[in-house]
Amino acid sequence: MRSLRRSAGLLLSVLLLGSLMAACGESSERDASSQPQGATLRVRIGTQEFPEAQILGELWRQALAVNGYTVDLRKGIGPAEDLDQALKDGDIDGYVAYTGTVLSIVAGEEVSGLDPDETYDRAKDFYAGQDMVMSEMTPFENKDAIATTAAYAESNQLAAIGDLADVEGLRLGARPEFEDLQLGLTGLSDVYGLSGVEFVPIELGEQYAALADGQVDAVDAFTTDPQLEDGDVRLLEDPERLFGSQNVVMVVGQDKLDSIDADAFVAVVDAVNRTLTEKTMVDLNAQVTAGRDERQVAAGFLRSVDLMTPLDLG
Incomplete structure (x- = not known):
């Protein structure tokens, strides 16, 4: 019986110690602002x-x-x-x-x-x-932008998105849903007056290859895309901040x-x-x-x- 009581007492001590350690752990997280660097x-x-x-x-x-x-x-x-x-x-x-x-x-x-x-x-x-x-x-x-090749931008004197309104027969490539988005072709028409644009649906990630191959004249890009590193692609300015x-x-x-x-x-x-x-x-x-x-x-x-x-x- 004494052995049983001793075992029970030992078990209780372990449980109490465990509870104390858990409480200390919680306190450590709560009081972290007072801990040393x-x-x-x-x-x-x-x-x-x-x-x-x-x-x-x-x-x-x-x-x-x-x-x-x-x-x-x-x-x-x-x-x-x-x-x-x-x-x-x-x-x-x-x-x-x-x-x-x-x-x-x-x-x-x-x-x-x-x-x-x-x-x-x-x-x-x-x-x-x-x-x-x-x-x-x-x-x-990192936001949407309209991009062309540097050569196309120079030959058509393009600096901003609105300059594309003067380009006849513009082919714009972008992910399929871009055509009907306000933050897409619909907004480009409303805000920058782009009209008569031939929209070419291109899966995201493939737009730069299409641009390089001459399948399109401009594409929807993102301003930190890795393809911008070599300088062959030009991002057009968005002065009206259509894309926020x-x-x-x-x-x-x-x-x-x-x-x-x-x-x-x-x-x-x-x-x-x-x-x-x-x-x-x-x-x-x-x-x-x-x-x-x-x-x-x-x-x-x-x-x-x-x-x-x-x-x-x-």
């Missing part, structure tokens, strides 16, 4: 499925890691609405977001005509009502920020974001498209801008 702070970040979003996730993950954060990077969760829901459900703590997509897809607002600052401010206000916080935005945007603005931010739940060293976390993310120009992203995208692993590409870039060592956070 280098303490492990866990954050789950989600990305969309395309390479650029995954590169951005890697850039943040690695920069945060050298500043004491442990980041669980979950790549390819899905489009913006899926990431937003995953954050609301508590499956992730933050994600890669594009300001114009947030405003149009998640918030259901118009984006045409808005410059980057206006788009950012509206997206930030929307997220504030969802208990979510946005980082600073990147200098670069699409800068990148990290979106984080307010509850998560309250449980970690929020100032340090945001400072690291913002430091990365400030280095990301359009030229930089075209280059990083081109490296990954050529077969390099996004983790290596991200590490190489962060070293080049001195972000693979801890920030001096004062």
Whole structure:
């Protein structure tokens, strides 16, 4: 009987010790802001499925890691609405977001005509009502654009999309749904007066080959496509901002920020974001498209801008 009581007492002690350790673990996460630099702070970040979003996730993950954060990077969760829901459900703590997509897809607002600052401010206000916080935005945007070969632009004196209105028999290639979109051929007609355009449906990813082969005169492109690296393709300016603005931010739940060293976390993310120009992203995208692993590409870039060592956070 004494042996039984001793065993029961030992079991109770183990259970109490386990409960105490679990409580300490929870306290450690809640009180992380008071921990010394280098303490492990866990954050789950989600990305969309395309390479650029995954590169951005890697850039943040690695920069945060050298500043004491442990980041669980979950790549390819899905489009913006899926990431937003995953954050609301508590499956992730933050994600890669594009300001114009947030405003149009998640918030259901118009984006045409808005410059980057206006788009950012509206997206930030929307997220504030969802208990979510946005980082600073990147200098670069990844949005729809109209592109021609450099030679075609020069021979037809093209600088902006509106100049295409003077081109007779224009053949425009784009993904099939582009023809009927306001942020597509319909909007190009309404805003820039393009008429009599021959629309050529082309699957996404094949438009540059069609442009190079002379099957079309202009294509729908994205402003950080890797094919822009060699300079043979010219993006036409969109002065009326038909396609809106699409800068990148990290979106984080307010509850998560309250449980970690929020100032340090945001400072690291913002430091990365400030280095990301359009030229930089075209280059990083081109490296990954050529077969390099996004983790290596991200590490190489962060070293080049001195972000693979801890920030001096004062």
